[in-house]
Amino acid sequence: MEKKNLETLVGLFVVLGAVALVFLSLKAANLASFSFDSTYQLKASFDNVGGLKIRAPVKSAGVTIGRIKSISFDDKRFQGVVTMEIDRRYQFPADTSGKILTSGLLGDQYIGLDPGGDDKNLQPGDSIKLTQSAVVLEDLIGKALYGKAAEGGGNRQKEGAK
Amino acid sequence: MNPLDLLAALGARVMGWLNALGHASLFFGDLVRHTPAALRRFDLVVVQIYAIGNLSLVIIITSGAAVGGVLALQAYYALDRYGAAESVGLLVALSLLRELGPVLTSLLYAGRAGTSLTAEIGLMKAGEQLAAMEMMAVDPRSRVLAPRFVAGIVSLPLLAAIFSAVGVGGAYLIAVKLIGIDSAAFWSQMQDGVDVFKDVGNGMVKTIVFGVASTFIALYMGYESEATPEGVAKATTRTVVFSSVTVLVLDFLLTSLMFSIKS
Numbered sequence: 529m530e531k532k533n534l535e536t537l538v539g540l541f542v543v544l545g546a547v548a549l550v551f552l553s554l555k556a557a558n559l560a561s562f563s564f565d566s567t568y569q570l571k572a573s574f575d576n577v578g579g580l581k582i583r584a585p586v587k588s589a590g591v592t593i594g595r596i597k598s599i600s601f602d603d604k605r606f607q608g609v610v611t612m613e614i615d616r617r618y619q620f621p622a623d624t625s626g627k628i629l630t631s632g633l634l635g636d637q638y639i640g641l642d643p644g645g646d647d648k649n650l651q652p653g654d655s656i657k658l659t660q661s662a663v664v665l666e667d668l669i670g671k672a673l674y675g676k677a678a679e680g681g682g683n684r685q686k687e688g689a690k
Numbered sequence: 691m692n693p694l695d696l697l698a699a700l701g702a703r704v705m706g707w708l709n710a711l712g713h714a715s716l717f718f719g720d721l722v723r724h725t726p727a728a729l730r731r732f733d734l735v736v737v738q739i740y741a742i743g744n745l746s747l748v749i750i751i752t753s754g755a756a757v758g759g760v761l762a763l764q765a766y767y768a769l770d771r772y773g774a775a776e777s778v779g780l781l782v783a784l785s786l787l788r789e790l791g792p793v794l795t796s797l798l799y800a801g802r803a804g805t806s807l808t809a810e811i812g813l814m815k816a817g818e819q820l821a822a823m824e825m826m827a828v829d830p831r832s833r834v835l836a837p838r839f840v841a842g843i844v845s846l847p848l849l850a851a852i853f854s855a856v857g858v859g860g861a862y863l864i865a866v867k868l869i870g871i872d873s874a875a876f877w878s879q880m881q882d883g884v885d886v887f888k889d890v891g892n893g894m895v896k897t898i899v900f901g902v903a904s905t906f907i908a909l910y911m912g913y914e915s916e917a918t919p920e921g922v923a924k925a926t927t928r929t930v931v932f933s934s935v936t937v938l939v940l941d942f943l944l945t946s947l948m949f950s951i952k953s
Contacts, residue, residue: 538736541744545848548855549894552787553886555858555877 567594567613568652572626572639577608578662579637580628586612587629588641593618596639612639621646625658637662717910720831721839727829728836738841742803746849749798754853757794758860761785766869776871779880782861787889788949791854793941796900799846800933804908807838808929811912812922820913835909842905843898850897892948899940904933 577599586594594614602609614620623644630637641656650656728735765781811834814820820830858880865871884890908929915925 534740535736537744538739541739541747541845542848544747545851548848548851549890551855552851552858552890555881 566616568616569597570612570614570620570650570652570654570656572610572612572656572659573602573605573607574610574626574628574659574661575607576661576664577610578628578664580610580639580662581636584636584638586614586639586641588618588620588643593641610639619649622648622650622654623658624650624656625660626656627660628662630663713914714910717913718906721836721906721909724829724832724836725840727832728840731837734833734837735840735844738838739845741806742799742838742841743845743849746799746802746845747852749802750795750849750853751856753794753798754856755860757790757853758782758786758857759864761790761857762861762864762869766865766871775869776875777879777883778865778869778871779858779861779876780883782865783858783880783884784889786854786857786861787884787893789941789945791850791857792893792896792900793937795850795853795897796846796904796937797934799842799849799901800904800908800930800937803842803845804904804929804933805926807842807905807908808912808915808926809922811835811838811909812915812917812925815913815915816917816919816922818917835913838909839905842908843901846901846904847894847897850893854893888948892944895948896941896944899944900937903936903940907933907936 580596580599582596582598584596585592586596594612597611597613600609600611601607620641621644623646625642625644627640627642628637629640644658761782762778765778766775769775769777769781811820814830814834820834823830823833862873862876866873866876911925911929911932912922915921
C-alpha cells in the first residue's frame with residue numbers, strides 16, 4: 529500500500545516538472561509561434577544583407593509570415609542569397625519585391641515583402657527578382673558628409689568669385 | 691624551516707590531491723557502470739526520486755516564487771529609468787532560465803538533498819550496513835549508490851524547471867498585479883525575446899550537468915567519510931562546499947560555451 533502511494537507521488541512530481549517545462553516553452557518562450565507550420569521556400573538576392581540573422585522574421589504588411597532559413601554568398605554575381613521559409617497559407621505574386629527593413633531605429637533587421645500585381649504566384653523554390661538592400665549606416669553618414677562638404681565648397685567658390 | 695622539508699610537504703600534498711582525484715574519477719566510473727543495473731530495478735530509483743525530488747518541492751517552490759518576485763521588483767526599478775519597464779518579464783525570464791534557475795536550484799539541491807544523501811551513505815557506512823551487503827554478495831554500488839545517482843540526475847532538471855516556472859509566475863504577480871505593468875506587454879515581450887532552444891534548452895542542459903556533478907559529489911563524500919559521527923558531519927559540510935563551488939565553476943564554463951559572443 530505504501531509503495532503504491534510513493535509511486536503516485538513520484539509520478540505527480542514528474543508530471544509537475546513536465547508541466548513546468550511545457551509552460552516555460554509555450555508561455556515564456558516562442559515555441560507556440562509559427563515554428564512548425566508547413567512552409568515553402570523562396571530565395572532573394574541582395575547586394576548587402578546588412579545585419580540579417582537566421583530566424584529573423586519575414587513580414588508583409590507588418591505581419592510575420594515567415595522566417596529566414598539561411599544566408600549564403602553567390603560568388604558568380606557577388607550577392608548575398610537569403611533563403612526564406614514562408615507559411616504555406618500565403619501565396620505571393622511573381623513580381624513581389626523584397627526589402628530589408630529595420631524594426632525601430634536601431635533594432636533588429638527583417639525582410640519586408642511588398643506584393644506586386646502579377647496573376648501568377650511565386651512557386652516554391654522561386655527567387656524574388658526585385659530586391660532592395662539594407663541601408664548601411666556608414667554609407668548614409670558618408671553621403672551626408674559629402675553633401676555638406678560639396679555645399680560648403682560651392683559656397684566658397686561663389687564667395688571667391690565675388 | 692628547512693626548504694627541502696617544505697618541498698617534501700608540498701610534494702606530499704600534491705600527490706595526495708592526485709590520488710584523491712584519481713580515486714574520485716574511478717568512483718564516478720563505477721557509478722556510471724552500475725547505472726544500467728539501477729535502471730533495471732526501477733522501483734529503487736522511484737523511492738529515491740521521492741526522497742530527493744518530492745521532498746525538495748517545498749523549498750524549491752517557495753524559493754522560486756521569492757526569487758522571481760525579487761527579480762521583478764529590482765528589475766522594474768532599474769528599467770523604469772529608461773522607460774523600458776515593460777521588459778521586466780523578459781529580463782526576469784532570461785535571468786531565471788539561463789542562470790538563476792539552474793544554479794540556485796543546484797545550490798538548494800546540494801544543501802537539502804546532497805547533505806541528506808551524504809549523511810545517509812555515511813551512516814550506512816558507519817553502521818557497517820555497506821560491509822554487510824558486500825558479505826551477502828549484494829554490490830552496494832548497484833543497490834544503494836547507483837539508484838541515488840540516477841534519481842539525482844532525473845530530479846534536478848525537473849526541480850529547476852519548476853523553480854523557473856514558479857519564478858516567472860512570481861514575477862507576473864509582482865509586475866502585473868502589484869506594480870501594474872500591462873499583462874499583454876509583459877507576456878509578449880517575454881515571448882519575443884526568449885528562445886526555446888537557446889534559453890530553455892541550454893538551461894536544461896546545465897541542470898543535467900549540475901545534477902551529475904552534485905549527486906556524484908554527495909555520494910562520493912558519503913562513501914568516503916570516516917565511520918564516526920564527526921566524520922559524517924565533516925562529509926556533509928564538504929558536500930555542500932564542494933558541490934556549490936563545482937556548480938558555480940561549471941556554470942561559468944558552460945555559460946562561456948553556450949552563450950558565446952558570436953550570435
